[in-house]
Amino acid sequence: MILVGQYDSPYTRRVAVSLRLLGFDFEHDTRSVFGDFDSMRTTNPLGRIPSLIVDDGTTLIDSGAILDWLDQQVGPERALLAANGPARQQALQRIALASGTIDKVMGIGYERLVRPERYRWPDWIARCRTQAEGGLAALARLSWPADERLSQPWITTACMMRYVRLAVHDLLPVGRYPTLDAVSDRCEALPAFKETYPADYVVPVTPSEARGL
Numbered sequence: 001m002i003l004v005g006q007y008d009s010p011y012t013r014r015v016a017v018s019l020r021l022l023g024f025d026f027e028h029d030t031r032s033v034f035g036d037f038d039s040m041r042t043t044n045p046l047g048r049i050p051s052l053i054v055d056d057g058t059t060l061i062d063s064g065a066i067l068d069w070l071d072q073q074v075g076p077e078r079a080l081l082a083a084n085g086p087a088r089q090q091a092l093q094r095i096a097l098a099s100g101t102i103d104k105v106m107g108i109g110y111e112r113l114v115r116p117e118r119y120r121w122p123d124w125i126a127r128c129r130t131q132a133e134g135g136l137a138a139l140a141r142l143s144w145p146a147d148e149r150l151s152q153p154w155i156t157t158a159c160m161m162r163y164v165r166l167a168v169h170d171l172l173p174v175g176r177y178p179t180l181d182a183v184s185d186r187c188e189a190l191p192a193f194k195e196t197y198p199a200d201y202v203v204p205v206t207p208s209e210a211r212g213l
Helices: 010-022 037-043 061-072 085-113 122-138 152-167 178-188
Strands: 003-004 027-029 051-053 060-061
Touching: 003 010, 010 061, 010 152, 037 085, 051 061, 060 061, 085 122, 085 152, 122 152, 122 178, 152 178
Parallel strands: 003 027
Antiparallel strands: 003 051, 051 060
């Protein structure tokens, strides 16, 4: 198998972590969405990451679809997401909060790094920030028992946290949400996380943006 996408994408990273935790061997294709866009579109028509090229040559796109396929391969006893019932619904809600936070932080990054400076919209950045803060606070209010089996909500939340701290670091300083710090500490200590540690990705924060103006 070949996983396409760089680990500074939390969506690529959560797939990589899941592959390692489930014992799949894979190669890592580090093409960049921005630097290798035309080439990337030959793998995924949308030019997005991650993609997973499986052994029969089929290309799976979208991290959620890839993770679902992985769970099907290993069966319900080893799957990282419950197959049905309240446990699945609870897990999906946590994943939705974590992935929604990722999307809002990405929105801030694109506005600052991609859009020409004269066209940037401070009110939109502030709105994305408010939404990301809401997602983080909601996740921090939940219970994360330290002895709970590691599952996809833990993986996605930990990948989200590392991304936020690299991209908009003042949103999630250590100590603001001790419950989430514990999630990150537990996960980042594992080999599957250490082996997929993302390269630095820092979005500059202006003083006015830091105040949410």
